Structures are given as C-alpha cells and as structure tokens.
Amino acid sequence: MIERTGRAPRQRALTRLRRNGATPEAIEQLLRESAVPLIESTACTFIWRGDADGVGVEHRVVGWPVPLALRRMRGTDLWHATVELPRGSRVEYRLLVRHGDHTGSVLDPLNSRRAVGPTSEMSVVESEGYVTPDWAVPDPAAVAGELSDVRIPSRALKRDVRLTIYLPARMRRDSRLPLLVMHDGGDFLTYSSMATVLDNLMHRRLMADCVVALDHPEQRLREYAASAAHGRFLTGELVPLLERRLPLRGGPSGRVLAGASFGAVAALSAAVRAPGFYGGLLLESASLRYSVVGRDLAAGALFEPVVRFVNELRAKPRVVTERIFQTFGAYEPLAEPNRAMTEVLQRLAGEFRVVEGLDGHNWTNWRDRMLDGLAWLFPGEARLIYP
Amino acid sequence: MTRAILLGPLGASPALARELSTLDIDGPVALITAGWEEGERNDAEVDRWLGGGTRNLGLYGRRLDVLDSDGEYAAAERALRARLAELREVYLLRLRHALAGADAIRRRFAGSRRHAGNELDEALTAVRALDDGHAGAVASARADFYAALPPHHRPVIQAHRDAVAAIVGECAAVAVAGGHVGVLNECLHLSNVSAVLGERPLLAWSSGCMAVAERIVVIDDTDPSLRPDEVLDAGISAIRGLVPIADAQTRLRHRDPARLSLLARRCAPRVCVLLDEGERLAWDDEHLADLRGVRVLSPDGAIRSAAVAA
Numbered sequence: 083m084i085e086r087t088g089r090a091p092r093q094r095a096l097t098r099l100r101r102n103g104a105t106p107e108a109i110e111q112l113l114r115e116s117a118v119p120l121i122e123s124t125a126c127t128f129i130w131r132g133d134a135d136g137v138g139v140e141h142r143v144v145g146w147p148v149p150l151a152l153r154r155m156r157g158t159d160l161w162h163a164t165v166e167l168p169r170g171s172r173v174e175y176r177l178l179v180r181h182g183d184h185t186g187s188v189l190d191p192l193n194s195r196r197a198v199g200p201t202s203e204m205s206v207v208e209s210e211g212y213v214t215p216d217w218a219v220p221d222p223a224a225v226a227g228e229l230s231d232v233r234i235p236s237r238a239l240k241r242d243v244r245l246t247i248y249l250p251a252r253m254r255r256d257s258r259l260p261l262l263v264m265h266d267g268g269d270f271l272t273y274s275s276m277a278t279v280l281d282n283l284m285h286r287r288l289m290a291d292c293v294v295a296l297d298h299p300e301q302r303l304r305e306y307a308a309s310a311a312h313g314r315f316l317t318g319e320l321v322p323l324l325e326r327r328l329p330l331r332g333g334p335s336g337r338v339l340a341g342a343s344f345g346a347v348a349a350l351s352a353a354v355r356a357p358g359f360y361g362g363l364l365l366e367s368a369s370l371r372y373s374v375v376g377r378d379l380a381a382g383a384l385f386e387p388v389v390r391f392v393n394e395l396r397a398k399p400r401v402v403t404e405r406i407f408q409t410f411g412a413y414e415p416l417a418e419p420n421r422a423m424t425e426v427l428q429r430l431a432g433e434f435r436v437v438e439g440l441d442g443h444n445w446t447n448w449r450d451r452m453l454d455g456l457a458w459l460f461p462g463e464a465r466l467i468y469p
Numbered sequence: 470m471t472r473a474i475l476l477g478p479l480g481a482s483p484a485l486a487r488e489l490s491t492l493d494i495d496g497p498v499a500l501i502t503a504g505w506e507e508g509e510r511n512d513a514e515v516d517r518w519l520g521g522g523t524r525n526l527g528l529y530g531r532r533l534d535v536l537d538s539d540g541e542y543a544a545a546e547r548a549l550r551a552r553l554a555e556l557r558e559v560y561l562l563r564l565r566h567a568l569a570g571a572d573a574i575r576r577r578f579a580g581s582r583r584h585a586g587n588e589l590d591e592a593l594t595a596v597r598a599l600d601d602g603h604a605g606a607v608a609s610a611r612a613d614f615y616a617a618l619p620p621h622h623r624p625v626i627q628a629h630r631d632a633v634a635a636i637v638g639e640c641a642a643v644a645v646a647g648g649h650v651g652v653l654n655e656c657l658h659l660s661n662v663s664a665v666l667g668e669r670p671l672l673a674w675s676s677g678c679m680a681v682a683e684r685i686v687v688i689d690d691t692d693p694s695l696r697p698d699e700v701l702d703a704g705i706s707a708i709r710g711l712v713p714i715a716d717a718q719t720r721l722r723h724r725d726p727a728r729l730s731l732l733a734r735r736c737a738p739r740v741c742v743l744l745d746e747g748e749r750l751a752w753d754d755e756h757l758a759d760l761r762g763v764r765v766l767s768p769d770g771a772i773r774s775a776a777v778a779a
Contacts, residue, residue, distance in 0.1 A: 256536065256543060256547060258547065258551070288693055331551075335555075335558070432562070433562065435695075453693050454693060457692075457693035457694045458693070458694045458695065461692075461694040461696060462694070463649065463651070464689075464692070465687060465689035465691075465692045465696065466649050466650050466651045466652075466676075466687060466701070467648065467649045467650075467676075468478065468504070468647040468648060468649075468650060468675045468676035468679075468715050468716050469478040469479075469647060469675055469716060
C-alpha cells in the first residue's frame, strides 16, 4: 500500500517498481493496492495503462503544463507523470489518449472519484489533507428545508423567471428572516448539494436561518454579463416581491446576493447598480475580466460588457454594500484577476473577507467554501450554545 | 446572601446530588433548563443526577406562551431583538477594529527595546470603552422596552411570574443548566428569576454559570464567522465579580499570552474563571469561598490556579 502519511516515503512507488522490475504482475499489484492517481506526500502521479501514441492530462491548473504529458515507462504499457500537489488540494481532470490522428478525452479508468457538472463529468484527485466537509453530506439529524418552484413575470427581463425558493425548517410564524439570492441556483442545487449544505449549516446553527431564492437563468451569458436589465429584475422586481410575500427582514442587512463565475459578476453588478440596497455579496470565482489598456481581446465578445463594467469599477470604486466575501480556487485561470481585484472589492464594502481554496473553477470548490462564506455573511448562533 | 456552586459542562454522570449536599439544603430543587430550548422538558437524566424530585420551572415554554398569547408584546419583543441584533453587529464591527488596533500596537513594539506601555494601555482603554458602551446600550434598549411595556402590567407575563415565584418559594435551591446562553438569559429576565431567588443557593453549570453572572462574555475560537471575544449581555447578577468562561477547552484554543492578557484586562476588575468539565467553584457574597482547582486568567496572560492569582 502507498503510505498516506505526512512524510514522503523514501522512494516513490514508481521508482520502486522500476527498481524491482516493472513486470505486468508488479504493475497489476501496484494498481490493485494503490489509489490512482498516486499521492505521495505532495507528489501526485497520474497513471494510464494501455497502448496509445500519446497520453496527457486535460486540466485547468495554472502552473502545470497544458496538457500534462504522460511518459511511457520503458518496456511497459504504463504511462505516468508526476506533478506537485500541495496538501489539502483537489483537482478535476480528464485523460487525453491519442491513437494516430485521433485524440479522445476520457475519464480516468483507474480512478472512481468523479465530479459531475452542467457540461461535463470529470475525474477527481484529492491530495493528502483534503476532506469532504461533513456539512456537505446528508445528516439524518438535520430537518430538511422546503423547496418549491415558482415562476414570476419580469418586465425587466421580458420573460417569466423560474426560481426555486428554499424555506428553512425552523421557520416560524413570527420569523423575519434574511434573504439570499443565488445565481445559477439550479446548478448549485444539483452540483453543489446546496439544499444539503443549507439544511446542515442551519441545523447546526453555523449560519442564521434564511430564505434562499435560487435562480434558474435562461439567457445566462447575456443576463449575467453585468446586465442592467438583470439588476432591475433583482432590485426592482424580485426582492420587493419576495419581501411582500414572505416573512423577510428587509433592509440592506437582510439582503445578500451570491453567485459563482458569471453569476458572481451578476451579483456584483446588481449591487453596484443599487448602492446600499444589498447588505452582502458572496462572490465565488468571479469572472472579473478587465483590461489595463485597450480591449481584452482574449476574453471574447461575451466578456465585453463585463470588461467595461470591471474597468469602470476599477476606475471609481465606491462603497456599495456592507460586506463582501470573495473566494476563488488557487489553481483556476481566474485566480490572478481575482487576486488583482481584491483591493478594489475591499473598497466596495465596509467589511471584506477573501478565502483562496486549493481547488479550481468548479462546483465542488464553490460548495466547500460555503461554510466560510455563509457563516460570515449570516452569522449563526452556534457560539451561544454550550454543552 | 447568595451561595452558589459553579461547574463546568457536565460529564457522563456528574455528582450533582453530592454538590447539592454541600449546600446543606432541605427541600426540592427548582430546575431551569430553558437553555435547551425545545428540549427543555427532556430533564429526566438531570433530575436523577440531582437526586430526583426537581421542579422544572419551564421558563422556555412560558416565554413561548407569552409570545403566542400577547401579540402586542411579541411584536415589541421582535423589534427589541432586531434592535439588539443591530447593536451587536455594530459593536462587533467596531470591536474588530479596536482589537486590531491593540494588536498592531503590540506588534509595533514587539521588536523594540521600549515596552508598549502607555500606547497599549490606551488601546485597551478603547476596547474596554466599547465593551462598556455596548453593555450600556443593551441595558438601555431593554430599559426602554420594559418602560414601554411594563411586564407587571401584562397579565400573561405576570401570571407566569407569579407561578415561577410560587414554585421557587417551595424550593430550597435553584439549579441552572447550560445550553443556549442567550435564550436562557432572556427566559431568566422575562420570568424575573433574580427577584425570587432570595437566599436560596444556586447550582449552575456550563452556560448556566454565565447567565447567573453580571456580564456574559462569549468566547469561541471555533466560530466560522470569526467573531471576536464579545460582551453579549448582562446576566441576572446573582454572582458578582466573576466572568465564567464555560467550556474553555473547546472554545479558548488560541492561548497566546497577549490575547489572554487583553481578555483578562478587558474584564477587570471581574476575574475570568475557566470552567471545564470536572471544575468547580464555590462562591458566596462575601468572598470566593473555595478557589482550589479553579483556573483564572491573570492580567499578564497566564492561566493560573486562582489560589495563586487571588
């Protein structure tokens, strides 16, 4: 077995394999006894076995070669590549296998850990120290909140908008709860176990009970791209409607917008267009593209409104909300723009917190940051409860 | 004169009956488990540990009944809760900055030959002023609330207060369990428990100790929202001169002397007492009667046995 301790073994598994003779039986034994990719301290070794003309790792980790080419161990059908992966990291990837002119993208057949997103399924490698948070898995003791779908007409968006409303299990007649509006809410429910996360965090009182409106976008790349119409929908239609119909606290401290990637841009843009209306923002891996001079041609046409919006924000930052929680994955391409925007975001809020996860631009990373973000934006009462 | 025994969180089978016997009482014990909220009546085990025959005052249930029965009071109380939440939010915001200021001064002089004497004292004074100001603002908000809606003019509240007074009147001691310290404190105030205690001895444990003190100070280094050590509210002041810090083993993780010193000096002249499982403090109005085995925070940031520090 590969040792999974904090100390690196004296020799890595593949070195021992080579030294002892990489026979088919020895390779079989190694793969039978080891989790793949091999994690040895901070070394991560990707492995593929079979005949091919080339094998690589398809990934979005800034700092690793793209694609990460695997080398064939001489005299064997074992392909491998070793890269550094710090403790506590998590990376999603696929394998690229080339036969002649054809390259196929496949899940790692030696690794059963998977992550499913809206557009693809990925293999997952977790380094030592990464643990799925216990609040992200169903807890039989936690009473589930109530989810219901509604459609509301929007003049701003010129269409009916579908939302899923989450009401917490402890909701009482006299409750006056804060409201969280989540962009890409349907995807958060499906790919980030958002209902389970909310159930558990509220049950454990790590966050305050709140009502959550989960948005299902239809024209996502247009409506979330710093669109004025989307801001009018949120501020002029959705929030007032929900505050009339549900026992909500109202006021800036009772309103928080959240989103990931383009959804985070939509949240930030809506708050900037309505200064003082929202009390908090949860921005995960925000697509904060900007240009220092000229246009950001690499970003493409879809990003043009975003680049204009972010450029204006950088030129004239002003306070628009009470709290901003910013998070992103250290390995994702958007890490650098997010780091660069930290100072600007700080100037948009009374209080600011940033957390960098050792992960990428994906739904599991955004799930894993929820405790930090939601507990900070909606402080719970767990600290008042003693044994 | 109030006599009391304060305990840390209870273990698997605490000797509560033996603790009661040291108080030399003759009669049943009034039990307060309001901090357990909806679980208030799940008190069979504690009743057994106390020797049986306890009378649960049902303070949490009484509070719910008041809120259900007296709509005007419930609406006003909701507004009070919102006001207190706002006060707390602003206090915590200012407190973070004040504590960061004190920390910056400490670090500024850490490598210097000159000791940060006056500068640190002034930073500490600013933090203490915030604590005192917040405690005063909370007291003032409560005073305004009770002036507008005198509880003794509210029939439902008065009926519950009378019932509580009658039960306590038949009891020889009062036991206060832990749980949600904020809810427990609200319930103690609403039922005016401090007014009916008389000279009955108190046996309190965990956050029960915090709620019977003058000032409730909450510490929690595991808090995911990173709130600093805070003055939450005034307790019922049956115990004076102490700030009980319950469950310190779990909650007080960062024990660097600078932090502990600041905490001790923020709370002075009250003494911060750490109460973990198995620890006890016997107290009376006149003096700390039995300090053996109790740990306190010293102004220099050390955790010492109270016998040495006193």
